[in-house]
Structure formats: structure tokens, C-alpha cells
Amino acid sequence: MIRIENLVKVYKDVRALDGLNLEVRSGQVYGFLGPNGAGKSTTILSTLGLIFPQEGRIQLFDLEVFANGRFNEGNLVEAKRRIGYMPEHATLWEFLTPVQTLEIIADSFGIPKSERENRIRELLELVNLWEDRDRKVGKFSKGMRQRLLLAQALINDPELLILDEPMTGLDPTGIAEFKDIIKEQRKAGKTVFFSSHILAHVEEICDTVGVIVKGKLRVEDKLDSIKREFLRKAGYTIVLETNIPINFTGVEWKVTPLGEKKYRIVAPEDIREQIHDFVAAQGAKVLTMQIKAPSLEEIFLKMVE
Numbered sequence: 001m002i003r004i005e006n007l008v009k010v011y012k013d014v015r016a017l018d019g020l021n022l023e024v025r026s027g028q029v030y031g032f033l034g035p036n037g038a039g040k041s042t043t044i045l046s047t048l049g050l051i052f053p054q055e056g057r058i059q060l061f062d063l064e065v066f067a068n069g070r071f072n073e074g075n076l077v078e079a080k081r082r083i084g085y086m087p088e089h090a091t092l093w094e095f096l097t098p099v100q101t102l103e104i105i106a107d108s109f110g111i112p113k114s115e116r117e118n119r120i121r122e123l124l125e126l127v128n129l130w131e132d133r134d135r136k137v138g139k140f141s142k143g144m145r146q147r148l149l150l151a152q153a154l155i156n157d158p159e160l161l162i163l164d165e166p167m168t169g170l171d172p173t174g175i176a177e178f179k180d181i182i183k184e185q186r187k188a189g190k191t192v193f194f195s196s197h198i199l200a201h202v203e204e205i206c207d208t209v210g211v212i213v214k215g216k217l218r219v220e221d222k223l224d225s226i227k228r229e230f231l232r233k234a235g236y237t238i239v240l241e242t243n244i245p246i247n248f249t250g251v252e253w254k255v256t257p258l259g260e261k262k263y264r265i266v267a268p269e270d271i272r273e274q275i276h277d278f279v280a281a282q283g284a285k286v287l288t289m290q291i292k293a294p295s296l297e298e299i300f301l302k303m304v305e
């Protein structure tokens with residue numbers, strides 16, 4: 001649905017995108033993670049033709065929208081008809097109600113009046129704002145505003161949703177509600193690409209995560225695979241009983257004698273195989289084994305280091 005190759009965007013003296021490669025496939029919920037200033041908004045704005053990158057290639061669906069330093073306007077317009085976009089800093093008309101807001105957006109997409117009423121009701125029910133349909137948006141909480149912005153992004157029944165930091169500033173209830181709506185979208189067969197600088201936002205809902213750091217994609221994988229990979233780098237503490245003094249040299253293990261025949265081994269990586277070999281060769285016994293797996297937050301921090 002989105003294919004980005006070697007994208008470069010330089011703002012004056014800042015190289016915001018430094019040869020970015022990224023691919024979002026049909027039906028995926030893709031979490032685009034990265035610390036503040038990593039280049040997430042720049043990627044999204046480039047993808048939608050809202051800013052001009054200098055180099056690289058962007059394809060949306062099967063349409064080439066950017067190549068050789070220029071946008072293909074025809075392809076871009078065609079692609080954008082099939083996309084729903086929620087910007088990071090969007091404004092709402094404070095004196096209008098959700099229904100009035102969506103009527104204006106529906107008109108801008110040329111949705112016929114006969115379909116408009118049903119479509120708006122359907123969307124407001126989906127984002128849990130139907131009960132508030134006649135209240136002024138100016139009185140809405142951050143969570144309600146974000147849900148209304150999402151309803152706006154969905155007005156044209158898009159195949160691909162692009163959401164820039166949609167959960168930032170929401171409280172835990174707001175985040176849970178927003179995640180539920182995204183899960184519904186996935187069930188309905190939509191592809192969702194959303195950015196965040198908070199790892200917890202991508203948990204439970206993303207199939208794939210891409211991590212951008214300083215304008216480059218550092219990791220692109222399934223969340224489970226990323227977790228597994230880091231589990232191999234977890235800390236291991238094993239207590240062994242053995243008649244033979246342990247003397248592992250040349251490895252980063254810390255061996256501490258714990259009284260007669262007992263040793264504690266602390267290692268910063270998965271040493272189960274080596275311990276197994278030692279136990280098999282020496283007839284030693286494993287008394288306890290602890291694995292200190294890094295939390296997702298620690299994994300993320302390691303990736304962006």
C-alpha cells in the first residue's frame with residue numbers, strides 16, 4: 001500500500017530523512033515508531049505530497065506518486081481519494097457540532113446528500129460520539145476531538161488510513177478507545193499506518209513495527225520477532241552445583257562461588273546452551289535459573305540509542 005525507497009528530505013541544514021526505506025502491506029496495522037524529531041511527520045507529509053522531498057521514490061497502492069525529484073500530480077490525486085489522513089496538529093471548528101463538521105467534510109468529498117446522513121451516523125457511532133452529535137466541539141475533551149478527527153479521516157471510506165501521532169495526549173481510557181476503533185478498522189480490512197513516539201501505543205494493535213531514528217529505518221519487523229530477538233539479549237542468572245571448579249575464561253560471565261560446590265553465574269546474554277554442555281560434560285546440576293527479560297520500553301530505548 002505504501003512503498004518508500006531511499007527517501008531524502010533536507011530542510012535547510014537538517015537532514016530529516018536520510019535514505020528512508022519502508023513498506024506497508026495491504027491489511028497491516030503498521031506502527032511507525034521513533035523519538036521526537038526522528039522524521040515521522042516528514043515521512044507522512046512527503047507521502048501525501050504536502051512537502052517536497054529531494055530524492056527517492058514513493059509508491060501508493062500501485063501508483064508511483066514521487067520519483068526523480070517530482071510528484072506525479074495525477075497519481076497523487078487518485079491515490080489520495082483512497083486514503084484517510086489524520087494530521088498531528090489538526091484544528092476543528094469549535095462552534096460546530098460533530099454532525100455539522102462531518103457534513104462539511106462529506107461535501108468536500110462530493111458525497112451525495114442522500115448518502116450523507118447515514119454515513120455520518122455510522123461514523124459517529126463507530127467513534128462513540130453519536131450521543132454528543134449536537135454538542136459544540138469547543139466543549140470536547142482531547143479524546144473526543146481525536147475521535148472526531150478520525151471520523152473525518154474515514155468519511156471517504158478509505159482503503160488506507162494514515163494517522164500522525166493519533167494517540168498523543170490521550171489518557172489511558174482514550175488510548176484504549178482509540179485502539180478499539182483501530183482494531184475495528186483492521187477487521188473491516190483497512191490498512192492502517194500510524195506514527196507514535198510511545199511504544200505502548202503500538203502494543204496489542206500492530207502487526208508490524210518500523211522504528212525510525214535520525215531519518216533512517218532502524219528496524220522493521222513483527223512486534224513478536226522484535227521481542228524475541230531482544231529476549232536473546234536478556235540477562236541470565238544461573239546457580240550451578242558442581243564438583244569441578246568453574247573457570248570460564250574469555251566470556252563476559254561473572255562467576256561467584258556460593259559456598260561449597262555452588263556457583264552463581266551472571267551473563268548478559270542467553271547462555272543456556274553453554275551451561276547445558278557444561279552440565280552434560282561435568283555431571284553438574286542446575287539449581288536455579290532466572291531470566292531478566294527487558295521490558296518493551298527498554299527494548300525501544302536500546303533501539304534508539
Ligand SMILES: Nc1ncnc2c1ncn2[C@@H]1O[C@H](COP(=O)(O)OP(=O)(O)OP(=O)(O)O)[C@@H](O)[C@H]1O
Nearest residue numbers: 011014016034035036037038039040041042043197
Ligand atoms: N519545516 C521545517 N523546517 C526545518 N526543520 C524542520 C521542519 N520540519 C521538521 N524539521 C526538522 O526535521 C526533523 C524531523 O522532524 P519531524 O517533525 O519529521 O519529526 P517527528 O519524528 O515527526 O517528530 P515529533 O514526534 O516531534 O513530531 C527534526 O529535526 C525537525 O526539527
